[in-house]
Amino acid sequence: MSAHPDSALCCVEDMRVAARRRVPRMFYDYADSGSWTESTYRANEADFQKIKLRQRVAVDMTNRSLRTTMAGESVAMPVAIAPTGLTGMQHADGEILAARAAKAFGIPFTLSTMSICSIEDVAEHVKAPFWFQLYVMRDRSFVENLIDRARAAGCSALMVTLDLQILGQRHKDVRNAMTAPPKLTLRNLLNLATKPAWCAGMLGTKRHTFRNIVGHAKGVTDLGSLGAWTAEQFDPQLNWESIAWIKRYWGGKLILKGVLDAEDARMAAACGVDAIVVSNHGGRQLDGALSSINALPAIVDAVGDQVEIWMDGGVRSGQDVLKAVALGARGTLIGRAFLYGLGARGEAGVSRVLEILKKELDVTMALCGKRDIHDVDASVLVPGTYPTADRIV
């Protein structure tokens, strides 16, 4: 089958198909999978589809604006790039390319602790502030090291991920024996032979493994020691006191990611943070948990008057962004949507995904009879089709 011409890449689903052709199987599968039965992964997208929009007519649809703020930063639309591990394996130098696309578009980029390009590398090549996502590790001196480096690199917010104290399992990663860089087994070599553009990119870069960690964490000097370190470093004892300590140590804008329950949201809000991200890690952790869009209203109801609420999980279109905003999210994060663009076409692919989402959001908002994203509320949704604080769809 011939590849899509770029002009025919009309939606995020087109990008997913194009990425699957271009990216080696173990890394494509790493992105396009969820934990265990993948029920929460699927629900994140499917539950958006259940919500219906109210079409309005004969209202003035001129002079529209999607511009808003997230944690005080001006954004071209209520979307930021979510932190994703191994992004530099979807495409050579992936984090740098995605951060550049985000900067050009006017939305925030979040760099994962488990990135391939390091904090310093992204700062040097992008020359604009970005957000840094922190996994809390048992080795607190390494956590301090990461925070110090994020501060020195000029990161404008720290996003602490709460929902990965222990690792969920994705069957595909086990079956593919996923590593970064990939082990050169016969099976992998046969697959790599069908991905020449990806291979050419990787041969042209030195960024092949977790560069925030190797050479920085105690005892991690190569791939062998990295695997053992990662497996035992995520801190199962992480608690609200750890968050208070991180807040003091960092001293800047703080975002807590991975809250799905209203009771936890109250604890998170009490920490005095700048935003909470309603998230189930894209269906990659607790399989069977609520979809993020179903979890959102109860959290908005509980603490939406105290702190900014954002959400991620299943956002694949501008219609999804509008629905999340209608249910009280100040902003959304996109994970797979940008990864597919990156895998398919590098920096241009991420830019294209952002353009697609913006156009879809703009037209959808207009057809719902609104001109300013700040005026979007549940009145754009058909009653009975959307979740509320005490009802899921």
Ligand SMILES: Cc1cc2nc3c(=O)[nH]c(=O)nc-3n(C[C@H](O)[C@H](O)[C@H](O)COP(=O)(O)O)c2cc1C
């Ligand atoms: C391939 C992949 C890697 C991820 N790695 C991280 C990570 O390193 N840190 C983190 O906080 N979240 C990580 N996430 C979760 C995302 O930040 C985000 O919550 C999720 O992707 C949102 O769902 P979506 O992919 O449906 O948009 C990852 C998600 C994916 C798909």
